[in-house]
Amino acid sequence: MKRKVAETTTEVGSESTCHVETESIEPNRSEDGDERPTKALKSDSKNKASTTALVRPLKVSNKELYKAPTPEELNQLKETESLFHCSLLKMQMEELLKEVVLSENKKRMVDSFVLKITELLHSVPETPVVELSDTTWLSNVEVPFILVPESTKGKFHMEPPTSVAMIGSYPLGTCIKPRVSVDLMVTIPSSVVHPMDAINQRYSRKRALYLAGLAEHLLSSKEVGTLRYSCLHGNRLRPILLLTPPGKDASSLTLRIHACPPPDFLKPGQLHPQKSKIRTEWFTGIDSPQPGGPDVPTPHYNSTVLGDHLPAAHLQFLSAVSDQCGAFKDAVALLKVWLRQRELDQGSGCFGGFLASMLVSYLLTSHKVSNHMSAYQLLRNTLHFLASTDLTENGITLARSPDSTAPSLSDFHSAFPVVFVDPSGHLNLCADITAHTYKQIQHEASLSVRFWDDPTMDSFQALLMTAKPLIRTYDHVFQLSGLAKMQSACKKLNLFSELMDHSGNYVRTALPLLLSLLQRGLGERVHLLAHSLAPDLEWPVTSEPPKHKDQPPLSFGLLLKSDHLASVLEKGPPADSPQAEEFRQLWGDRSELRRFQDGSITEAVLWEASTACLKRLVPQQIISHLLQLHADIPSSCIRYVGGLLDDVIIVRQENCGTGEEESLKVVQSYDDLSRKLWQLENLPLSITSVQGAHPALRYTQVVPPVPVRLDYKRFAREKNSRALVPQEGKPCPVYITPIKVICHMEGSGKWPHDRLAIRHIKAAFHIRLAELLRNTHKYPCNPTATHLDVWKDGLAFRIQVAYQREPQILREVVSPDGMLLMRDNPEAQALELETQHRPLLTSTLHGLQQQHPCFGAVCRLAKRWLGAQLFSADVCEDAADLLVAYLFLHPAPHTPPSSPQVGFLRFLHLLSSFDWRNSPLVVNLNSQLTVADYTEIKNDFVASRESLPTMFIATPTDRKQSMWTKDAPSVQMLQRIITVAAESLHVVEAQLTDATLTQDVRVAFRPPLDAYDVLIYLRPKQVPLVESAVDPPNHPPPRGIYEGSVTGGALPVVDFDPVSLYLIELREAFGDVALFFCDPYGGTVIAVVWKPKAFTPHPFKTGMMGARRVEVTEDKPSTVPNVEAILLDFSVLGEGLVHKVVPRTEKWVV
Amino acid sequence: MAVPNKKHASQPCVIPGGFTVLDIKFTKNSPAAHQLFVKEHKVRLEKTSSRPLDRTLFVLNIPPYCTEDVITRLFSQFGAIQSVELKDKPGHPEPTEQKLSKYFTTKQKQGFSVGYIVYTKPSGVTAAKTHPQNVPLIVSTEDHPVRTGLHKWIHQYSQSFVQPDTLQQAVDYFMSDYDRRKEEDAERKKKEAEQQEEDEEGWVKVTKGAKGTKVRPHSEAADKRALEKEGKKTKRKELLRFYSWQHRESQREHIAELRKKFEEDKQKIALLRAQRKFKPY
Incomplete structure (x- = not known):
C-alpha cells in the first residue's frame, strides 16, 4: 500500500522535476482526479501560453488617457466605480457567468433531446388494472420505493401522461453548468389516482409505480443512454427518473423526470401540516388499542405530497418575477455558484437552486431590493438578508393573500424548524432543512458579507471561486458510520411518530435530535456544528432501491472556539438549583458534585486531558459520551478526525503532547534569561533590548528543544574549559539547539566607526557578558568572537550582541572624491536580517500565537511537511511561518483555523493554488497595511515582476523585497513544491475523509525518491535528530542523556549536527554540479539531483573547473563533471556519517 | 577518461x-x-x-x-x-x-x-x-x-573553543592598534587644519593637500535631505484649486485614472481568462 502511493506521487513529480528548465509557475488547481491525466497533454500548449502570461505594467498613451470622454463612457466608468468595488469585480463576475451559463448550442441539444423524450413518454402503452401491491407487470425494472409496510390498498394501471412539460431551472434560464440537469414534469392521468390516495403513502407508491412504468417503456428505446433512479433531495417518497442522452453527450446532460398528480387532485387545505395522513395502525401493522385515538400530524409527509402539486405554479411565479427584473437570472446563477462552493446545494435537506431563486423573488416582491439592481447587488443583498434574518425564528412567506384554509406562520413554525412559505401559502419550501443547516447558511452568508466589505482582499476569488469542502472548512470532523444504529437511536430517543412522518427514514428522523443534543453538550466550545447533506442516491432502474442504512456515512463538522479549547471542565448549575436535574440528565453519570475555589458547589463534568493536544480533543470525548448515553450509538461507529495528524509533531518523550508545553517552557526560560540580562550591572554600555530570534521562541520549532540531563561519561572533555566534546567512534550525541537571542547594546559615541573594530568590540562584550553571567548566576558559558553560548535549565541559548548602526556602517563607501555613499551589500543585508528583521518577526509571530493557540502547531506541521518532502532548503523557516500566518490573518473564505489539522490542509491548499506568478502574498501582520499600501505593493510588484523572487511575500516591514524568499525557491523548485503540495493535499484529504483507506496519514510525509539521481544514505546512529523523524527507528541509539530533571554542570555539546555540516561541505564543493536535498528533522537520506546545465560539455575555462575533467576532441579541450570522482568524494567528505552512496540514474554518461 | x-x-x-x-x-x-x-x-x-x-x-x-x-x-x-x-x-x-x-x-x-x-x-x-x-x-x-567527515567535524568542534583570556588579548591588541591609527589620523588632520590657519602675520599657506581627502566628508544622505527640504519649500508656495484650469485638470486626471484602471483590469481579466481561471469548479 505504501509503495503504491509513493508511485503516484512520483508520477506527478517526475513530470516536472527540477530538470525542467523552462517551466512556469502554474498554480495547480486540479483537485479532482479527472483533470490530471489530460495535464500532461496540455502542458505543451500551457508552456507556450505562459511565456506571455504575465501581468506587465500597462502603458497607455497620454493621448488615449486624456481624450474627451463620451457621455456613455463617462456613465460606464462612473457606474463601475459606484456600483461595484472596482471594475475588476464587475468583469470577473461577467466572466464567471460566461463560464457557467449554457451556450446556445447546448440549449439546442437539450431542446431536441427533450422533444424526443416527450414523444416517447406520450407513447407509453396502457396496462390492465392490477392491485397496487402487484408488481408482476413490470418485467425489467424495479420499483423505486422502499415498500415498508408492504401492503397497501388500491388499484393501479399505466396510461400515457396527460401532459409533459419542462419545469425548474432550465425554462427559467437559471440552469448552470456543469452537471446540467433539466427537469421534466409528467402529469399522471386523473384516472390513475383516487382522491383518497393521499392517505398511507398510496399516492406516493402510485407515483413510484408510474415512474417504473415509464422506465420500463424507456428502457427499450434507443434514444436513451443510461436510465437511473434517484430521489429528489434525498426524499424517498419522491423518486425521480434520471436519463442521459446516448453517446458522448451522456456526461453533460441529465434529464430528471418527475411524476406529478393531476392539477386538481387534492385540495391543499387537506394537507395542512397539522393533519394526519398516515394511520398508525397501518404503519405499525398492529391495531391500535384505542381506535378512536387522535392521529399524530404528519407535516413532512403532507408537504411532500403537496410539493408535487405545485411545480408548475412555482415556475409561473418565478418567470413573472424574472421578467420584471433584468438581473434576476444572473443573480440566481451566482447564488447557485456560491451555494455549490459551500456544498449546500445538493443532497437531502439542501438549500438548492430552486430555493435560491425563490429567496431572490421574495426580496424582489417584498421590495427589499429593487428591480433595477445589478446581479452583484442582488447577490450581496440576498446574502445580507440571509445573514440577518433567522428563518428558524421568524419565517417569511411569499403568499400575498393566502386563502382561509392556509396554515398560519405559527402553524408552520410548530411543525418545521425553518419556515419559508411558497406563493400559495400552503407549502413550506424549507420543510426538509434542519435548523443546523440553516445556521450554517447564515454563518456562511455573514462571513461572505464581511469579506465583501474588506477592500484589501480578492473577495471574488474567496467567495465564488474557492470550494469549501467539509474537511478543509471545519476544525474537527467526525463521521457516523453504521447508520443502522440510528434505528435504535430513534427507539431510544422515543421518536416513533416522527419516524412515521418521515416514512421510516430513521436517519432523517434522528438527525435533528442528535444535532440538538450535541449542540447542547458542546455548548460554548463550538461556533458552529454543521453536518454534511447526505448525497442524492442514484441507482440503476434494474436494481432495488438502496436501504436507509446503505447510505454513505454522515459527516459532521465542528468550528471550535479557540478561547475555550483549553478548558477541561463543564461547570454546571449549583447543586440545589432546578437546572441541576437537567444537567445531570444530559451528562448522566459523568456529572458529579464539585466544590470550587470560590466556595461554590456545583454540578460539573471533568474531562481527562493533560496536554494541549489532548485538550483539543475534548469534543471527541463529549460527542462519544453523549451519543452512547442518549442514542445508544457506540464509539466504534464514530470516526473522529481531529488529531490524526498530531502524531507527526508529537514530542517523543514521556508525558509529552504536541510540543505546546515544551515550547512554553522554552519561552519561560528565555524570559527569565532576558530579565537576568537586563539586571546585569557593570557593563560598559547598557543593554537596550533583548530579543528572541529563533523559531522556538515563537512556538514554531518543529522539534522543540526539550531540557536534557547529560551523561558525562559518554563525552570527552575540552582541555581548558572542561566543556563536553563528542567522542569519536560513538553515536552522535543528542542535538542541542542553540536558541538565538539578540542583545542590542546602547548606541554611544564609544562605538568605533569601523566594521572590524565593531566586530572586536562585540567579542569583548561576549566575554564580559559571559563573565558576569558566570559570576552572578553560575551559568556555564562559552564566549566566542561571534556569539556567546549559555547553558541554562537544560537549554542552550546563543546570545549575540548587536549594534544598531552596524549595518549602516557596513554600507558606507567613500567615493574617490570624498563623498560618503550608502551602498547596499549582502553582508549588511544579512546582518540586518539577523539582528533586526528576524527578532521583529519572532516577536510579531509570538503575538499571533497568543491570539491563535494552534498557530504554532500548524507551523510545525507545515514545516515538518516541507522538511519531509525535502523542501526545507527552498522555503526557509521564516517564510514558512509567514505563509502559515497568512492563513490565520487572511482566512477567507474560511475562519481562522482552530486545529492543526485544518490549518495544515489549508497550508497545502494555499501552496498549491496561489497564483505566485501574478500576485504578491501580502501578510498584513498587526494590520499595519492600509488599502493604499496594498495597491502600492501590488503596483510595485507588477512593475518589476521579473526581478523579484518567484515566491513573493510582502509584510508591513518588507514591502518591496520579500527578504525571506529572496534566494529560494527557484522557479523550478516552486513548481515542484506546488505539484507535490497538490498531491499531498489530495492524499491527506482522502486519508482523513475515507474510512476505508487503511494507510496512515504519514504517506504525505514520505518523499518520493525516484526522481533523484543519487541517494546518499546516512548512518542513523550519527544523525542526531533521527528519533524525531517521521518514521523513527525502533531502537534509538544512545545519545548520552538521562531521563529526568535537569541540572547545571559543564557546557554540553551545542549545535553539533554532522548532517548539516556535511550538507554545507557538499553544497560548497559541488553546488555548481548538483542540488542536495535533505530532511533536516531526522532524515537519513540525502537526495542529489545533477544540474543538467553542468553536464553539457563546457570549453576549458580557468574560472570554472571545479570537479571537472577534460576531454580533448580535435585539439579543443572541453570539460565535463568528473562523476566517478565526485561520487567518491561524497563518501570521503562524509567519512563516518555516510552509509552508502547509490547512483540511481545513468544520466551522467554523456 | x-x-x-x-x-x-x-x-x-x-x-x-x-x-x-x-x-x-x-x-x-x-x-x-x-x-x-x-x-x-x-x-x-x-x-x-x-x-x-x-x-x-x-x-x-x-x-x-x-x-x-x-x-x-x-x-x-x-x-x-x-x-x-x-x-x-x-x-x-x-x-x-x-x-x-x-x-x-x-x-x-x-x-x-x-x-x-x-x-x-x-x-x-x-x-x-x-x-x-x-x-x-x-x-x-x-x-x-x-x-x-566525522573526525574532522569533531576536531573542528573541539578547536572552536577559545580561552576567554586569549580572545580578550586578541581584542585588546587589535583595539590598541586601532586607537593608535585613529590617533595618528587625528594628528594628521589636525596638522592639516593648522596649516590652513593664518600665521602670526596673517598669511595662509595654500597646499594641495592629500589627494581625495577633504576636511569634512559630505554624505549622500545629507545631500538628499537638502534637496527634499528645497522641494517642500516650493510645494508650500504653490496654490492648489485656485485657478479654474486647475480644477479642470484634476477632473481630467480623475477620468484618466479611471480609464487606466479599467484598461489594467481588462488586461488582468484577459490573462486570467487565458489561464481558465473562471471555471468555478
Missing part, C-alpha cells in the same frame, strides 16, 4: 592551452581520481611580488579536502616550496590590510579551489609540469592521514 592515451601513459599529459593534467587520489586505493591542471603562472600585469612569474605554479581544481599543508606536502616532491596560496577563484591576491587574529577571520569556502605555489627555484615548476599522469598524487597516506 578520454585524454590519456595508453601510448603516452608514462608521459606528461598536456592539453591544448598548455595545462598539464595530474591525477589526484584521496587514498592509494581510490578507484577514481580528480584531475589537477597545472601550468606556470603567467599574467601580463602582475603587480605584486608574491607570485614571481618564473617560479610560480598555477594549479586548478584542488579538491576540498586539500589544505595548504597537504598541497605543500604533495608538491614539494617537485622542489622546495616557498609559499602556497589557495583561493576560491583565480585572480589577483587581495591586499591584506592588516593581520587579523584567527578568531576574527571569516571562514573560507570549502569548495574546489585554485592554488599558486611558489617554488624557491624555477626548476620546481618544470618538474611539476612534466609529471606523468599515471602516477597519481595521493592526498591521505598512512604517515599523513587527512581528516574528513
Whole structure:
C-alpha cells in the first residue's frame, strides 16, 4: 500500500522535476482526479501560453488617457466605480457567468433531446388494472420505493401522461453548468389516482409505480443512454427518473423526470401540516388499542405530497418575477455558484437552486431590493438578508393573500424548524432543512458579507471561486458510520411518530435530535456544528432501491472556539438549583458534585486531558459520551478526525503532547534569561533590548528543544574549559539547539566607526557578558568572537550582541572624491536580517500565537511537511511561518483555523493554488497595511515582476523585497513544491475523509525518491535528530542523556549536527554540479539531483573547473563533471556519517 | 577518461592551452581520481611580488579536502616550496590590510579551489609540469592521514573553543592598534587644519593637500535631505484649486485614472481568462 502511493506521487513529480528548465509557475488547481491525466497533454500548449502570461505594467498613451470622454463612457466608468468595488469585480463576475451559463448550442441539444423524450413518454402503452401491491407487470425494472409496510390498498394501471412539460431551472434560464440537469414534469392521468390516495403513502407508491412504468417503456428505446433512479433531495417518497442522452453527450446532460398528480387532485387545505395522513395502525401493522385515538400530524409527509402539486405554479411565479427584473437570472446563477462552493446545494435537506431563486423573488416582491439592481447587488443583498434574518425564528412567506384554509406562520413554525412559505401559502419550501443547516447558511452568508466589505482582499476569488469542502472548512470532523444504529437511536430517543412522518427514514428522523443534543453538550466550545447533506442516491432502474442504512456515512463538522479549547471542565448549575436535574440528565453519570475555589458547589463534568493536544480533543470525548448515553450509538461507529495528524509533531518523550508545553517552557526560560540580562550591572554600555530570534521562541520549532540531563561519561572533555566534546567512534550525541537571542547594546559615541573594530568590540562584550553571567548566576558559558553560548535549565541559548548602526556602517563607501555613499551589500543585508528583521518577526509571530493557540502547531506541521518532502532548503523557516500566518490573518473564505489539522490542509491548499506568478502574498501582520499600501505593493510588484523572487511575500516591514524568499525557491523548485503540495493535499484529504483507506496519514510525509539521481544514505546512529523523524527507528541509539530533571554542570555539546555540516561541505564543493536535498528533522537520506546545465560539455575555462575533467576532441579541450570522482568524494567528505552512496540514474554518461 | 592515451601513459599529459593534467587520489586505493591542471603562472600585469612569474605554479581544481599543508606536502616532491596560496577563484591576491587574529577571520569556502605555489627555484615548476599522469598524487597516506567527515567535524568542534583570556588579548591588541591609527589620523588632520590657519602675520599657506581627502566628508544622505527640504519649500508656495484650469485638470486626471484602471483590469481579466481561471469548479 505504501509503495503504491509513493508511485503516484512520483508520477506527478517526475513530470516536472527540477530538470525542467523552462517551466512556469502554474498554480495547480486540479483537485479532482479527472483533470490530471489530460495535464500532461496540455502542458505543451500551457508552456507556450505562459511565456506571455504575465501581468506587465500597462502603458497607455497620454493621448488615449486624456481624450474627451463620451457621455456613455463617462456613465460606464462612473457606474463601475459606484456600483461595484472596482471594475475588476464587475468583469470577473461577467466572466464567471460566461463560464457557467449554457451556450446556445447546448440549449439546442437539450431542446431536441427533450422533444424526443416527450414523444416517447406520450407513447407509453396502457396496462390492465392490477392491485397496487402487484408488481408482476413490470418485467425489467424495479420499483423505486422502499415498500415498508408492504401492503397497501388500491388499484393501479399505466396510461400515457396527460401532459409533459419542462419545469425548474432550465425554462427559467437559471440552469448552470456543469452537471446540467433539466427537469421534466409528467402529469399522471386523473384516472390513475383516487382522491383518497393521499392517505398511507398510496399516492406516493402510485407515483413510484408510474415512474417504473415509464422506465420500463424507456428502457427499450434507443434514444436513451443510461436510465437511473434517484430521489429528489434525498426524499424517498419522491423518486425521480434520471436519463442521459446516448453517446458522448451522456456526461453533460441529465434529464430528471418527475411524476406529478393531476392539477386538481387534492385540495391543499387537506394537507395542512397539522393533519394526519398516515394511520398508525397501518404503519405499525398492529391495531391500535384505542381506535378512536387522535392521529399524530404528519407535516413532512403532507408537504411532500403537496410539493408535487405545485411545480408548475412555482415556475409561473418565478418567470413573472424574472421578467420584471433584468438581473434576476444572473443573480440566481451566482447564488447557485456560491451555494455549490459551500456544498449546500445538493443532497437531502439542501438549500438548492430552486430555493435560491425563490429567496431572490421574495426580496424582489417584498421590495427589499429593487428591480433595477445589478446581479452583484442582488447577490450581496440576498446574502445580507440571509445573514440577518433567522428563518428558524421568524419565517417569511411569499403568499400575498393566502386563502382561509392556509396554515398560519405559527402553524408552520410548530411543525418545521425553518419556515419559508411558497406563493400559495400552503407549502413550506424549507420543510426538509434542519435548523443546523440553516445556521450554517447564515454563518456562511455573514462571513461572505464581511469579506465583501474588506477592500484589501480578492473577495471574488474567496467567495465564488474557492470550494469549501467539509474537511478543509471545519476544525474537527467526525463521521457516523453504521447508520443502522440510528434505528435504535430513534427507539431510544422515543421518536416513533416522527419516524412515521418521515416514512421510516430513521436517519432523517434522528438527525435533528442528535444535532440538538450535541449542540447542547458542546455548548460554548463550538461556533458552529454543521453536518454534511447526505448525497442524492442514484441507482440503476434494474436494481432495488438502496436501504436507509446503505447510505454513505454522515459527516459532521465542528468550528471550535479557540478561547475555550483549553478548558477541561463543564461547570454546571449549583447543586440545589432546578437546572441541576437537567444537567445531570444530559451528562448522566459523568456529572458529579464539585466544590470550587470560590466556595461554590456545583454540578460539573471533568474531562481527562493533560496536554494541549489532548485538550483539543475534548469534543471527541463529549460527542462519544453523549451519543452512547442518549442514542445508544457506540464509539466504534464514530470516526473522529481531529488529531490524526498530531502524531507527526508529537514530542517523543514521556508525558509529552504536541510540543505546546515544551515550547512554553522554552519561552519561560528565555524570559527569565532576558530579565537576568537586563539586571546585569557593570557593563560598559547598557543593554537596550533583548530579543528572541529563533523559531522556538515563537512556538514554531518543529522539534522543540526539550531540557536534557547529560551523561558525562559518554563525552570527552575540552582541555581548558572542561566543556563536553563528542567522542569519536560513538553515536552522535543528542542535538542541542542553540536558541538565538539578540542583545542590542546602547548606541554611544564609544562605538568605533569601523566594521572590524565593531566586530572586536562585540567579542569583548561576549566575554564580559559571559563573565558576569558566570559570576552572578553560575551559568556555564562559552564566549566566542561571534556569539556567546549559555547553558541554562537544560537549554542552550546563543546570545549575540548587536549594534544598531552596524549595518549602516557596513554600507558606507567613500567615493574617490570624498563623498560618503550608502551602498547596499549582502553582508549588511544579512546582518540586518539577523539582528533586526528576524527578532521583529519572532516577536510579531509570538503575538499571533497568543491570539491563535494552534498557530504554532500548524507551523510545525507545515514545516515538518516541507522538511519531509525535502523542501526545507527552498522555503526557509521564516517564510514558512509567514505563509502559515497568512492563513490565520487572511482566512477567507474560511475562519481562522482552530486545529492543526485544518490549518495544515489549508497550508497545502494555499501552496498549491496561489497564483505566485501574478500576485504578491501580502501578510498584513498587526494590520499595519492600509488599502493604499496594498495597491502600492501590488503596483510595485507588477512593475518589476521579473526581478523579484518567484515566491513573493510582502509584510508591513518588507514591502518591496520579500527578504525571506529572496534566494529560494527557484522557479523550478516552486513548481515542484506546488505539484507535490497538490498531491499531498489530495492524499491527506482522502486519508482523513475515507474510512476505508487503511494507510496512515504519514504517506504525505514520505518523499518520493525516484526522481533523484543519487541517494546518499546516512548512518542513523550519527544523525542526531533521527528519533524525531517521521518514521523513527525502533531502537534509538544512545545519545548520552538521562531521563529526568535537569541540572547545571559543564557546557554540553551545542549545535553539533554532522548532517548539516556535511550538507554545507557538499553544497560548497559541488553546488555548481548538483542540488542536495535533505530532511533536516531526522532524515537519513540525502537526495542529489545533477544540474543538467553542468553536464553539457563546457570549453576549458580557468574560472570554472571545479570537479571537472577534460576531454580533448580535435585539439579543443572541453570539460565535463568528473562523476566517478565526485561520487567518491561524497563518501570521503562524509567519512563516518555516510552509509552508502547509490547512483540511481545513468544520466551522467554523456 | 578520454585524454590519456595508453601510448603516452608514462608521459606528461598536456592539453591544448598548455595545462598539464595530474591525477589526484584521496587514498592509494581510490578507484577514481580528480584531475589537477597545472601550468606556470603567467599574467601580463602582475603587480605584486608574491607570485614571481618564473617560479610560480598555477594549479586548478584542488579538491576540498586539500589544505595548504597537504598541497605543500604533495608538491614539494617537485622542489622546495616557498609559499602556497589557495583561493576560491583565480585572480589577483587581495591586499591584506592588516593581520587579523584567527578568531576574527571569516571562514573560507570549502569548495574546489585554485592554488599558486611558489617554488624557491624555477626548476620546481618544470618538474611539476612534466609529471606523468599515471602516477597519481595521493592526498591521505598512512604517515599523513587527512581528516574528513566525522573526525574532522569533531576536531573542528573541539578547536572552536577559545580561552576567554586569549580572545580578550586578541581584542585588546587589535583595539590598541586601532586607537593608535585613529590617533595618528587625528594628528594628521589636525596638522592639516593648522596649516590652513593664518600665521602670526596673517598669511595662509595654500597646499594641495592629500589627494581625495577633504576636511569634512559630505554624505549622500545629507545631500538628499537638502534637496527634499528645497522641494517642500516650493510645494508650500504653490496654490492648489485656485485657478479654474486647475480644477479642470484634476477632473481630467480623475477620468484618466479611471480609464487606466479599467484598461489594467481588462488586461488582468484577459490573462486570467487565458489561464481558465473562471471555471468555478
